[in-house]
Amino acid sequence: MNILKILRDKPWLHSTADATLEQYSGPDAVAASRIMLRFVLAIVGVLFFLFIITFLSRSQYPDFEALAGSPWQPFSDSSRLWFNTALLACASLAIQWGLGGTRSGKLNVTVAGISAAVFFTLLFLVAQFDLWLRLQSMGFYLAGNPANSYFYLLTGMHGLHLIGGLIVLSNIVFRIWYDRSVDSLTAPLRLCTTYWHFLLGVWLVLFALLTSTPETINTLAAMCGF
């Protein structure tokens, strides 16, 4: 679909060509869902983009202490975050595997893939929550420093989006339950898979941002004009 070509169309000119085409019988649900998902991803993208922009702007005030960079800051050793990242990556791989199952018509692979994806996603959420508790126990409270606030806020928002994804995915699981037909699953599961990969990508960006040293953050902020 070339938008410039469409916008150059001259609708006042008549063409009888349309009339010979076959009758249209209603919208294509799969294509519609795909378009909706694109908009959803755009909206979620804008949301996190704005959070990140405010993060960079806020980082330029003197009271901001980045969570990495100095040995006594919690994310100078980011191994724990790497572990959580691995969990979410496993969830992404699992859901992709499940999608492969629907394509080749194997119900058991689909069920196993989706179950593993849900399992790893829940595990990721628990691990993130545990990370919150650990930071709390180390004295990095929500209101202690804007860097802490952003850590809880960004991870919290990301977690909420995963939970939203889980709710939609559970809808699909129930469909397996009722239909037991793998074919009708392919399209919605593909959309879920895209969403999961997208949230993994968002997490990687957040991960990079939250473990950046003050110098990196300052450079990024300078590039944005702050």
Next chain:
Amino acid sequence: MQNVAIADQLDELHDPQTFITKYVYSQDHKVIAIQYAITAIFVGLIALALSGLMRLQLGFPDTFDFIDPSDYLQFVTMHGMIMVIYLLTALLLGGFGNYLIPLMVGARDMVFPFMNMLSFWFYLLSVIVLLASFFVPGGPTGAGWTLYPPQAILPGTPGHDWGIMLMLASLVIFIIAFTMGGLNYVTTVLQARTHGMTLMRMPLTVWGIFTATVLGLLAFPALLVSAIMMMLDKTLGTSFFMPALVSMGESLDYSGGSPVLFQHLFWFFGHPEVYIVALPAFGMVSDVLSTHARKNIFGYRMMVWAIVAIGGLSFVVWAHHMYVSGMLPAFGFFFATTTLIIAVPTAIKVYNWVLTLYRGNIHLTVPMLFAIGFIFTFTHGGLTGLFLGNVVIDLPLSDTYFVVAHFHMVMGVSPIMVLFAAIYHWYPLITGKMFNEKLGKIHFWFTFLGTYAIYLPMHYLGFLGVPRRYFAMGSTDFIPESAQSLNASITISALIVGLSQLIFLYNVIWSLRAGKPAGHNPWEATSLEWQTPDVPPHHGNWGAELPTVYRWAYDYGVPGAEKDFIPQNHPVTDAEQTAGEHEGR
């Protein structure tokens, strides 16, 4: 997500049967539209009453004991927020968007009807949460509709405890509602157009609503982000927006936050919001003008391009709301330039509306009167926008009534004029009855002349330097006493205009019962929504078969045609085809 719209499954069982499934728990876009419209008009009337109270205080200070300064600020805040978000956005997109998109593109319903229904229920919840703030300790927030921190959440501002939290919560719920509705509108436009309905054959109404929805989907996240961060500042003591400060003699725990950051986020949403309201109005007024002037819209392609261009530009002008907050002069120059550039596509639209009227066969029906009235009020409000877009002129005028007059003309009165035009225009389709023409005309003249009686003098108050947002002027050297007489006259006009809206309400309700049957297509319009087999359209809109579209929506007064309009679903005749080739159009 996968479900096909219920209306697309031509199964009799799916037709709603009981009162509850038909009118309350309904997934039909037309019912949802009416639910949206009734709720929006209801809160709009509350906001109208609030403006009446504000005007009473301004026109006759020291007269009304029941309005104290806190009340006044609360009225200002709630009036602004309700009018912009809960009335205009909801009525234009939730109401008219829902009603018109499927009918105009030839679909049976929205693509995701269940989500559409949820959208309305979330909207209703957001309205309830908002109105609940009138009944909590401290009352609603009085922070101004822009809710600027730090004052919004500090003691001293009315409703700094409950009011602001309910306001933010209500906004978050509204954004969720809008997103669910908006996803439906864009997907339906992109995916559910009937056979032959190319994008460039869509009526401008659909183009306006579509572009506005895309703006809304991308701009509302900024409000969401700022609302969430402000809630955290308020409840959990973070310092996203809150600087170190001393309040009532005590130094607070906040430190280092940036109030200006909030302003950037707010206006990154706030300016596109202006066009979220304006673009659907632009679209609808184009269709009303073309239909009632019996002439094709002048420069259709240019109109579409202008809508898209305005939509794109609206994201790069936000900081012109913040000149007085202080900014790098280079940024001021940038935002002034982008702001003035928006005048170009906007002016193209105004010229095209006027040229559509030129040598048209103008029928001065009630919708047409409101549409022509809109051209006046919008030009007027737009021109004062050119003043305020410049930094040096904005600085002295920013905190005066000049700004109040400007934004009421451009995004208060103008979209409302279009809403009235649209309600009168589509009333016969929605209800199957005609409204009372005479009452409609009385309503128009009261509203149109009344708005000028209200807002024209306000510009002069602004030039005098009368500051806005003040509860009372007191005795001020630089403001002559005559300003107070002007204020009193504005108040009287405002009360008359406010009361004259009762004529409209009476007309709408009375005509439902006693109006003449409208029959098919009383305005002899070309667009698809008037070509349904039943009036008002039934569930599923189109009976057994979807319509096929052969032409654009503006074939009025085609030379050699039988009537002066050819509906979109009428096949192109051989004569038209050869005539077109002959003229080499």
